[in-house]
Amino acid sequence: MLRFILRRLLQMVLAFFGTTLIVYALMFAGQGDPIQALAGERPVTAAQRAYLTEKYHLDATGVGGFFYRYFDYLKNLLQGDLGQSLTGRQIGDILAAAWPVTVKLALIAMAVTIVIGVTAGVIAGIRRGSIFDNATLVLTLLVLGIPTIVLAPLAQYLLGVKWQLFPPTAGANPDLYALLLPGIVLGSLSLATALRLTRTSVAENLRADYVRTARSKGLVKRRIVGVHVLRNSLIPVITFLGVEMGNLMSGAIITEGVFNIPGIGFNLFRGIRTEDGPLVVGIVSVLVVVYLVSNLVVDVLYAVLDPRIRYE
Amino acid sequence: MSHSAVKPTPASPTPEGGHLLEVRDLHVEFRTGEGVARVINGVSYHLDAGETLAVLGESGSGKSVTAQAIMGILDTPPANVRSGQILYRGRDLLGQSEEQRRQVRGKEIAMIFQDALSALNPVFPVGWQIGETLRHREGMSRGDARARTVELMDLVRIPAAASRLGDYPHQFSGGMRQRVMIAMALALNPKVLIADEPTTALDVTVQAQIMDLLADLRRDLDMAMILITHDLGVVAGVADRIAVMYAGRIVEHADVHSLYRAPAHPYTKGLLESIPRLDVRGQALSTIRGLPPNLMRIPSGCPFHPRCPYVQQVCVDVVPHDLVLGDGRTSACHFAQEVCDDSAR
Numbered sequence: 008m009l010r011f012i013l014r015r016l017l018q019m020v021l022a023f024f025g026t027t028l029i030v031y032a033l034m035f036a037g038q039g040d041p042i043q044a045l046a047g048e049r050p051v052t053a054a055q056r057a058y059l060t061e062k063y064h065l066d067a068t069g070v071g072g073f074f075y076r077y078f079d080y081l082k083n084l085l086q087g088d089l090g091q092s093l094t095g096r097q098i099g100d101i102l103a104a105a106w107p108v109t110v111k112l113a114l115i116a117m118a119v120t121i122v123i124g125v126t127a128g129v130i131a132g133i134r135r136g137s138i139f140d141n142a143t144l145v146l147t148l149l150v151l152g153i154p155t156i157v158l159a160p161l162a163q164y165l166l167g168v169k170w171q172l173f174p175p176t177a178g179a180n181p182d183l184y185a186l187l188l189p190g191i192v193l194g195s196l197s198l199a200t201a202l203r204l205t206r207t208s209v210a211e212n213l214r215a216d217y218v219r220t221a222r223s224k225g226l227v228k229r230r231i232v233g234v235h236v237l238r239n240s241l242i243p244v245i246t247f248l249g250v251e252m253g254n255l256m257s258g259a260i261i262t263e264g265v266f267n268i269p270g271i272g273f274n275l276f277r278g279i280r281t282e283d284g285p286l287v288v289g290i291v292s293v294l295v296v297v298y299l300v301s302n303l304v305v306d307v308l309y310a311v312l313d314p315r316i317r318y319e
Numbered sequence: 320m321s322h323s324a325v326k327p328t329p330a331s332p333t334p335e336g337g338h339l340l341e342v343r344d345l346h347v348e349f350r351t352g353e354g355v356a357r358v359i360n361g362v363s364y365h366l367d368a369g370e371t372l373a374v375l376g377e378s379g380s381g382k383s384v385t386a387q388a389i390m391g392i393l394d395t396p397p398a399n400v401r402s403g404q405i406l407y408r409g410r411d412l413l414g415q416s417e418e419q420r421r422q423v424r425g426k427e428i429a430m431i432f433q434d435a436l437s438a439l440n441p442v443f444p445v446g447w448q449i450g451e452t453l454r455h456r457e458g459m460s461r462g463d464a465r466a467r468t469v470e471l472m473d474l475v476r477i478p479a480a481a482s483r484l485g486d487y488p489h490q491f492s493g494g495m496r497q498r499v500m501i502a503m504a505l506a507l508n509p510k511v512l513i514a515d516e517p518t519t520a521l522d523v524t525v526q527a528q529i530m531d532l533l534a535d536l537r538r539d540l541d542m543a544m545i546l547i548t549h550d551l552g553v554v555a556g557v558a559d560r561i562a563v564m565y566a567g568r569i570v571e572h573a574d575v576h577s578l579y580r581a582p583a584h585p586y587t588k589g590l591l592e593s594i595p596r597l598d599v600r601g602q603a604l605s606t607i608r609g610l611p612p613n614l615m616r617i618p619s620g621c622p623f624h625p626r627c628p629y630v631q632q633v634c635v636d637v638v639p640h641d642l643v644l645g646d647g648r649t650s651a652c653h654f655a656q657e658v659c660d661d662s663a664r
Contacts, residue, residue, distance in 0.1 A: 214394075215437065216434065216437035216438045217437065217438060217439060217440040217441070219387075219392055219432070219438070220432060220438045220439065220440075220500075220503075221440070222390075222392045222424070223390050223392050223424055223425065223429065223430045223504075224424065224425045224451070224452045224456070224503065224506075225421050225422065225423075225424035225425035225426060225452075225456055225507075226421075226451070226452075226455060226456075227455075230455065235440050235443075238440075238442050238443070239440070239441070239442055242442075312442070313441075314442060314487040314489070315441055315487070315489050
């Protein structure tokens with residue numbers, strides 16, 4: 008197991024360089040005049056242009072120049088310096104402000120997924136073919152069928168504006184209550200998936216041979232379902248939740264956009280819209296690390312949950 | 320019930336109700352999307368203390384379903400026990416509540432299954448799984464359960480038992496896994512052990528070891544055993560009596576020696592003749608022609624008649640009763656005596 012983790016960590020280093028290189032290339036390689044992009048609509052004097060060319064090593068051109076600047080960027084990145092956005096703010100500061108908001112949002116979404124999705128999935132799996140099972144099937148298909156771009160504004164209008172149960176937008180320093188509705192909207196998709204997955208897994212395991220064995224041991228039904236079936240059924244569910252947590256941590260562009268939540272997704276979207284290369288590359292570099300780490304955690308978790316899995 | 324006149328085999332010398340376990344005229348059907356499959360159609364057999372009954376038949380003959388009906392672990396639905404009785408020490412299990420039946424499971428009647436790898440829970444250590452029965456049925460403490468688990472694993476001859484408590488089912492070989500199953504079934508000192516094809520998933524050499532182990536344990540612990548199998552070779556050395564099943568009925572019932580010497584049902588005869596023999600060389604292996612019946616459309620009369628070399632018009636029209644042949648033997652064949660005489664020649 009330890010060797011597996013070490014090998015994966017080494018692979019992560021390669022994956023990190025590969026992805027940052029691609030994102031860096033996508034943002035900067037095709038850029039016509041980066042100095043004008045930095046200045047926006049304002050004119051750039053010759054002195055300013057000479058200074059910025061010097062500062063960002065723009066005098067080196069072609070592929071060589073690109074890699075020169077990429078390694079320059081990486082050097083700063085590895086020292087913990089994400090650089091400045093085009094607006095002049097430290098990207099590190101932007102992330103430090105945005106991340107707690109996104110994490111709170113992700114935790115709300117995850118709580119909703121686990122409490123409602125997994126619980127309802129277990130019940131639907133046990134009562135296969137019942138009214139409850141069929142009702143959850145229809146509801147989850149409905150949720151899975153509606154894109155967030157529709158669901159988020161709809162929830163905002165109905166629950167936030169019309170019935171005023173929740174604040175319609177979050178704003179600069181949102182409290183937990185303001186994040187509740189966006190969290191539920193964000194969690195609804197993983198809730199639906201978790202419910203279907205749990206339901207299938209429970210229904211499948213209830214028919215497994217080891218359940219017949221547990222019954223022939225004379226165990227009570229509650230123990231057979233609660234210990235034997237659940238412990239097996241939750242292996243794929245927990246794995247899914249781990250991957251989903253990684254996704255949620257990296258921000259939700261649409262949900263954060265609709266509810267005006269200053270999280271990671273919100274900032275990333277702003278960076279893309281204003282062609283703020285350093286900001287986009289900075290955020291994505293950190294997101295890559297979040298993804299890689301969460302995937303490693305999921306793989307390790309999987310081996311811990313299922314003793315049959317051996318990584319060697 | 321087309322053959323309601325069939326009486327439970329009157330062969331046993333033990334008085335009525337004196338059997339340890341008795342199945343009487345059991346009918347079980349499975350309701351599926353395509354129709355109703357009549358899986359058990361009037362099975363009757365009995366088991367006395369300390370003896371071994373082999374239930375023989377090909378897949379789909381209903382031997383496992385009968386056993387699961389005795390254990391009360393059939394999934395209902397789709398299964399439905401339509402009628403019959405399952406008497407354990409004279410009490411009808413089918414009339415009991417689920418809670419009463421649960422008390423019987425494991426403690427009075429225990430069962431081991433064919434494929435130990437899937438029958439054991441993959442995510443719990445074997446020591447935990449054996450100990451679970453002790454902790455939750457007997458209320459033993461963890462320490463006591465652990466000590467008793469090691470005893471049980473020693474009993475089924477698992478080497479270095481104490482060091483293997485924490486191992487998972489997939490870390491054992493097929494034979495050792497089946498031993499774990501057996502240890503688990505023995506945990507509560509059952510009076511009846513039902514072994515459902517315990518050696519089918521194993522290598523031939525390991526099969527013999529497991530059969531020897533089961534025979535020894537049955538004797539040492541004074542249990543009665545129902546051995547379910549489709550392998551005639553397995554039963555010869557172990558069983559006292561054999562009940563042969565076909566299409567959800569017992570077609571022949573006899574002590575081992577009589578049955579091997581002279582089978583009295585064409586199906587049993589066909590089974591015995593299809594065993595490869597070392598002393599007969601250069602001849603094509605004889606087989607039973609045709610396929611086992613579709614349980615949704617069981618043939619009229621004797622269900623074996625489409626495959627039977629002795630078939631006459633009466634076989635198509637009339638369901639044969641159990642004919643008593645002496646020595647407590649029965650055969651559900653219109654021409655039982657003839658078949659028996661043929662076989663004896």
